Every structure is written in structure tokens, then in C-alpha cells.
Amino acid sequence: MASSGLELLWVSLPQLGKGAAQTLSISFLSIAFSTVGGVLYGVLRTLNNRVINAVLRVYLELFRAIPVLVWLYLLFFGLPIFFGLSLPSFWCAVLVLSLWGASEVGEVVRGALHSLPRGQREAGLSIGLSAPQLYGYVLLPQALKRMTPPTINVYTRIIKTSSLAVLIGVVDVIKVGQQIIERTYESVLIYGALFLFFFFICYPLSAASKVLERRWAQA
């Protein structure tokens, strides 16, 4: 049994690898877009523009209140119907995870910027910095320390949540696993392998965030 189990994993490896590649590319792209979008969101929220704030709060609440799965279904089935725009399931998953991730990262960035002493902004303005210079040279570099650990936690959540993409037809590592189980009934073995896969990707990230948090708390 044990040897046949290992044998099964071995022969399934190429197939599982392809699924893992899908999972990782969805996650990586979503993390990248979330970071860019989140920084943009955080900066825009601290400009204290009433219109921008109102729009962004609606966006935030929509992604807080509605499950990612519903967003996936809504865009995957809704876009073709309402806009005649049909996104492949892969890109639909990236889109939803990025929008959701950006709202999470964005709140972290906003909080980090908000926690800086007000005098930093005033000192920057008083030497004539423009708004982009103020954020680029003074505020964001200081916020970086405060926002990195919680942002890494958002990244691990994006990786784990990417597994929902199965439900709109993405053949990711979980879907591949299920296909193997349907053929061989080795559910414990395959889910055990998936367990290790996610653990070894997410655990180092969350460990890194802990280390950074501790190191920067001392400084």
C-alpha cells in the first residue's frame, strides 16, 4: 500500500505539477496586482478627497461584504450576459482575487500611512515637495515597515483562496488532485499531498512576516 501510494504520487507528479503551476500563476499575478492596486488605494484614501473616498469605500465594502466565491460566479457568468465580455476562467480568477486582494492590501497601506505622525507630511510640504514626491520619498518608505508583515498575511490568504477558482473551471492543483482521486480513490494520499503543497508555500511566508514584525518592532 505504502509503496503503491508513493508510486501513484510519482506517476501523478507531472499532472500535479501542471495544476500547481496554474495555482501559482493565479496566485502570483493576483499578488502582484493586489500590491499595485493596494498601494494606489491606500495613497488615494489618504488624500482626503471626499469623492475619491466615497467611491473607494463602496468598493471596499463590496469586497468585504460579498464572498469571493460569489464574485467569481458573478463575473464569470455575468460578464458575458451583461457586457458580452467573456473572460477565460483563469483571468476571471486573477481579476477577482486581485480586486479582493487590493482592497485588503489597500486597507493595510491606508492604516500604515495614517499612523505616521502628521508632522512628516507637513515637513515634506514645507520644503516644497509635490504630492508624488511626498509619498515617494517621505511617507511610503516609512509606511513600508508597518505594512509589510500584514501584507504578507494577505498574500497567504490570496494563495489559499485561489483554490476557489476550481469552481469556475480552472484546472488548478486541487482540480488535478480530484481527477486523480476519481480514478484511484486515494483521497487521503492526494489531499495529504495538497496539504503539504499549500503548507510549504504559505508557512515560510507567514514565518517571514513574523520575523520581520519582531525585528522591526525593536528598531
Place this chain on the structure above:
Amino acid sequence: MSALIEFQGFNKFFGQAQVLKGIDLSVQSGEVVVILGPSGCGKSTLLRCLNGLEVAHSGSLRFAGSELLDKHTDWRQVRQDIGMVFQSYHLFPHMSVLDNILLGPLKVQKRDPREARAQAEQLLERVGLADKRDAFPRQLSGGQQQRIAIVRSLCMNPQVMLFDEVTAALDPEMVKEVLEVIQGLARDGMTLLIVTHEMAFARAVADRVVFMEAGRILEYNTPEAFFTNPQTARAQQFLEKFSFVSTLPKKSKEPELI
């Protein structure tokens, strides 16, 4: 000669509360004006309006001949001409001393790095901190940080410097080193607007004293006349509070000799 800075009927509100009421004040080039008054009288707000950290409500504020309350005012340009030093220094903690000083000259004024650096080092020399150029703010004492903050403003080559209670957060021992730097600037003929609670310093450095209370200017005077013979009862009362401490009765009686 027309004034370098001229407030006329200048008003400022925070919500419903009017914090500056019909301020008239003109400052000549090269003049040192010290603004005194109780906490919350609007002294700091007056300075902050001058470089656009607070938005004025109405009236007129002219600087070097142009109206700052105009919608088209380029505040980034104005702020390069009007340097500001804050009570809590507000150095950028993630940058070395030299980077703090050079951020404005290099990124805002796009000056030649060698020339700007030479000026920065010369100014550091002047405030006695040349050896701290590579230090970070957290490694410096309050007095040192404040002197660096002054250099950061000076290195923009402003026409005016605003000092907003710059010694209020310092240990008494460090007050002197900062005040000496400001006194040096005054001696060199720089235009200065100073908000302070250091009465002896105000008396020594000011060409003119302005006394404010509750958003109004109550008195304009020369320092000698203000400190020896204030024109308003309120100013007199204010000054008495500062001399109160030195005339306090001792807590315990002198031990009696037996």
C-alpha cells in the same frame, strides 16, 4: 520700500471658530518679528497660513508683492522661499542627516548635487554638526535634531524663516544651542518670524514684538518698550505670569540657628 510680508484684515476659521480675526501685520525684509501670546491665541496658525499648511478664510496676505490668497498661488514655490521649522523637528527618520537636508535642494530645486552638498556641509559646519552628516535622526539629541531641521530649511535658500516654538520640546540644556543659531541668522540680516515662549530670547533677538490674544493682535511694540512698559493690561498680565516663578516664596522656612 514695500513690506516683504503683509497681512491685511486676515481671517481664519477652524469650522465655526474664528482663530484669526482681522490680522494686520507687515514685516520688512531683514526684520525679526517675535510673536508672543498665551497658548491657543493663534500665533502658530498665523505662521502656518504663511506657507500654506493652513488655508486662510478671507482678507489679504501678500508675500514679495504677490497675493497668496489668490487661487493660482503656487504654494510649492512659496514654500521654497518661506522656510519653516517646527516644534518637534519632524526630521525624516529613515534618512541620514545629509539626505534630510538635500531632499529639497535636489528633488524640488533640481540643483547640482555637488554645489548643494557643499552648501549643506557649510551650513552643518555653521551649526556645529559637521561630524553628524551621516548620522540618523534617532542617534541625535533633540537640540541637535532641531539644528539639523533649521539647516534643512536654510539649504533651500529661503527669503524668510518661520520658527514655531522651536525650543518648546527641548530640554533646558539644549535650548541655548538652538537659540544661538537663530540669533546668528538674525545678525546676518535674515527675515524671521518667531513664535516663542522664551521671553529673554524674544527681548534679545526681536526688532519688533507682536502680542496676540484670542486671534487678535493687541499690541505692536519694540522689545524694550514691550517688556518694560506694555501698552495693554492683557500684555502686562501675560508678562507677570512669566516673572511669577522667580518671585515665588520658598516652601520651607530658613532653618533657625540655635
